[in-house]
Amino acid sequence: MTTDRVRHVLFDADGVLQHLPGGWYAAAEPFLGERSSAFLHAAWAAERPLLTGGGADFVAMLKELLVEHGSTASVAEVYTALWGTLDTVAATVDVVHRVRAAGYGVHLATNQASHRAELMRTTLGYDDLFDVSCYSYDLGVAKPDPSFFLRAADRIAADPSEILLVDDSAGNVEAARSAGLSAIQWAFDSGDTADHTGDPSLLEQLKRHGVRL
Structure with a gap:
């Protein structure tokens, strides 16, 4: 129009x-390998309520998700690589x-x-x-x-x-x-x-x- x-x-x-840079999946792969896609979709679902002002601790949720998806990576490193870059x-x-x-x-x-x-x-x-x-x-x-x-x-x-x-x-x-x-x-x-x-x-x-x- x-x-x-x-x-x-x-x-x-x-x-x-x-x-x-490089996209979400490439950024997650060093930490989660073949589980990157499942982890990212779970993380995005967890983050969704926060998009409208929810008060949950996203970093704490990420830490739990890393454990659930079998990663021993530092939550601080993962957060910085994906959400802090x-x-x-x-x-x-x-x-x-x-x-x-x-x-x-x-x-x-x-x-x-x-x-x-x-x-x-x-x-x-x-x-x-x-x-x-x-x-x-x-x-x-x-x-x-x-x-x-x-x-x-x-x-x-x-x-x-x-x-x-x-x-x-x-x-x-x-x-x-x-x-x-x-x-x-x-x-x-x-x-x-x-x-x-x-x-x-x-x-x-x-x-x-x-x-x-």
Whole structure:
């Protein structure tokens, strides 16, 4: 949907703005070998309630899961390798800066538990990069629930029709549209980001949705 009403761009994090180098399974394999997939799915299931503000101790849960999956690895090492390691995508960060320089609000929309969000806010510098950050644990609702996007719009203080979402998940894009936002499905590895000067396919899609750069 093309619109001239867009005043704000809402960026997803994982798959758009950041990634775990090598991917989750490669990061888990040194600690769990062939049990990596089973461990990761169990860990993600345990983490899910924390995405909307649950108060469980995730590290303690990880320690139990490592024992259950037959690993003697240090929980601190596993946590650091999988949940404490993130690389930003330089090309997407460049796009964020260009959108802001053009006069639009730039905001973050991500499903995260508080333990990983802290790394993003401080070490990765997202508190400075974005005008408003919408973390699911803080909003109390996670994508793809359309309420996530309505609460994000309230926090941004904008009508949903003025917001354009960039997200790698088709389900999240559909939910955002149902909440009245415009939305683009895009992932950092779906275009040429090698020169780190801003992915042209993302820039082109933003322009087609009324973002004047």
